[in-house]
Amino acid sequence: MKKYDLIVGLEIHFEPRTNSKMFCRCSADFWEKEPNTQTCPVCLGMPGALPVLNGKAVELAIKVGLALNCQIAEYTKFDRKHYFYPDLPKGYQISQYDKPICYDGHLVIGPKTFRIQRIHMEEDVAKMIHENDYSLIDFNKSGVPLFELVTYPEFRNGQDAYDFARRLRHIIREVGVSKADMEKGQMRCEPNISVQEHGRYGYKDGKIWPIGDYKLNPKVEVKNIASISFIKKAIEYEYSRQVDILKNGGKLIQETRSWNNEKGITEHQRAKESAEDYRYLPDPDIPPLRISRELVAKIRSTLPILSDQRKKFYVEECGVRESTANAILEDIKFAKQFLKITENLKASSVNIAANLALGTLKEYINENPNVKLDTTLLKSVFLALTDALNTEQINFNTAREILKATLKNPKTNFEQLIKTSTQTSNSSELENLINKVIAENPKPVADYKSGKTAAIGAIIGKIMQKTKGKANARLVQELIVKILES
């Protein structure tokens, strides 16, 4: 048993996909724009300028809150968080303090549930560029909408934190709230990491508390994690660094550290000697919001079925293999297309459709990334193909060929093709053919008879060759077994 436990909570910022900034009409798309060209008196913090809330951002916050099983506040307000820094033009950031829009959420990952404390809305600060002996400020980013999600200190290893962040990113992309590209800063993940002696602390109501005279070790916040895959590394590095210090009799301090991915280490940024006093003040410029349950219900009805629920449906009710379901759902765009194409299929047909889609359709999309899929057409194609496969009118191979042909040329008369490709299910005709093949191929026959049952594949292959793929494979196999074992 290790002496020290790892305790991690996550603070994750992400930029919602709005056209304009949080409190003004400037464009929120600041990426690679000429510096200070997307500004106005409001986001420059000019005297007398007033913030006006972006309603779209509120809708997106509710949307992501619902997707993460949060409660949506009936009453929510904005507060001013004060501190001086050149990237903060008003001397305060408009954020949400004690009445966040979303609270008490959770995310289930496999057998584990991780609780989310809150999600709130705020505005981003400007971008600073430090040169040798001067600094530049670009206010294009100032006032860009930002959501901050805070988890409880629920994570006991780096893998869990990584899984959570990854899953979270998938969900916010899936519901269309954010592109969550970490390299563009659209998603930032900051773990709060501490190590505590095993058995000497308790965890209740989302709080770590000391048992007896035990004094809790301070937590370290790690910033500048530029990619989701670094989260685990950074946490694991911090664990060993902190444990090493304690083992060597050192003392930990509350600090902010920065992840240096090249060196694979964290570096001290600044100490947090005492809790900073942000002098929160309800923002008198923005009236508090009352969020009607009707609005919440309306937004809930626009939520897509999340991949977790869909996976459950595919695997448990449609009999899709888990790996197949994962492969389909991993790619949000493809998963959406698949959902559209299969929306009128019976549960029993979805499995076949999944195999067909993942093989042929995905291959086609990969080869032709710019082609716009005609999902309405594909919907009828998939319905016809899965019906034909269910009734054994055609075999899987034929279905693939017909799908390919339709993808290549949407004008293909796929119904006609299905009719003309009807497979041979005539037993006596097939029996004659099988007997002929057995006579011509003594080797696989001998192999089969000596116990190598896999050799039957070779015999089936020959039959398919002779029927140009039109034989009913299931029937052929049955007949071969019957003949060989009689």
Next chain:
Amino acid sequence: MLNFLTITEAHRGLIAKKFTVFELVQSCLDRIKVTDSYVNSFLTVRSLEELMPEIKHAQKRIDSGDYTRITGIPYSAKDLFCTEGIRTTASSKILEDFYPTYESTVTQRLKEAGAIMIGKTNLDEFAHGSSTETSAYKISRTPWDTKRNAGGSSGGSGSSVAAHQCIFSVGTSTAGSIQNPSSMCGITGLKGTYGRVSRYGVIAMGSSLDSPGPMCKTVEDTAIVLEIIAGYDKKDSTTSTRKIESYSNLNRDTLRGLRIGVPKSYIATEMQNGVKRNTLNAIEKLEELGAKIVEIDLLKPDYATAVYTILCRSEVSSNLSRYDGIRYGNQPNSENSTTIYEYIKKARSENGFGLEAKRRIMTGTFALSVGYSKKYYEQAQKVRTLIIEDFKKAFKKVDIMLSPTTPNTADLIGGALANPLYGELADIFACGIAVAGLPAITVPSGFVNGLPTGLQLFGPHFSEKLCLEVAKVYQDNTEWHRKIPQLGVNSAKRGIDKGQKFRSSGSLPNGKSLNSNPAGGDK
């Protein structure tokens, strides 16, 4: 002498082609030239040359019949309204060279209606005060006695209207900053319900309290200006979407059937004898005009003053955070600073904020600090709710209430700086109204030793029309608003007795005295 006209009179003259917009504007600019050294109303006066395009445009509108009642009317704006391309200082050194790139909604609406903004008026620095003595530039004086301050914070607006340097002005009230100088200068001023007039482009003092409004020569003019500047503004989320009434359509000629409340606790407050006498006279007059006077129990005004002080200071400390010398405003030499915090500190202290602004920042910062915000800020918010309830209860018994506008007449220069809570005392009758966000109007109610006093009428939320109606009936039956102050030497001794009725006598104030030195001096 056109500058002595009211909006209504000037408008009539312009339409009847008795004079031109050019002549009207020029008479105001001339008046400023000869009188401003006495009253110190203006921080910026725009030149005739600069105004020419606006004058021509207004004249064209009048000639073509496409005008409003304020087209071509020259006005002044408190230097707290941001005006595009025109220096806006908030009377602070920290904004000495600040030229906004945007226009406040109030001045924008006036501009669209064709009014001509001829200058920006002095105020207490960032509106912190009730005397303009905290201004970094000058002290405005009441034209009734230039040894005395004009009140504040919209003091320059008050003196500019009272000294007939313009036809009307726009000011702002956080707690009495329109009423106080209007009373000290003997003019009519109105602050609307919080959210009735947009705050966009008004440099913020106490954001949950700030209410811009007109300062005019008559109630009639006040209604005309309010009708133009009031109403929903998509740039200010705290403005009300409620439709504005036609304020200028004031038809009431009697107060019969109207219940006017007199808060006992307000009348019991310590005040100058003359102020009390004038208030009681006004009450009698209102009764005479048909109103039923009802004594009302209201919370002592001291509670509202305490609540106001805490809320306002807290919001001030926050609102003034943006002045860091980085994007605009006072920029100290950065080479003398080793850290950014040192630089920000220098920008704010050295040649930045004045004493009163610093004092308010410090008190507000304290009131919002961890451990104290519960005791002060949060407690004040709770009491604020009680005050609102208290007024609501009272307005079930009466339609409107009254009080003196201020407990004293204009104070000698220097009086304000001696007392850090000067404004809170001077505006004791304005704090409750401010905290509850009620509309209030002040009209001249007489003189004490040659200095004007004011009668304040205030009603429930969005009762601007009623306030204007009652004030108009009172004003139609009194003469106080017609008196014109004499500027110049010994002006302190002049007052009601020697004041002249412009319309009856048609003569101008004593021009001879203009050559004498004014009392007091610039800071």
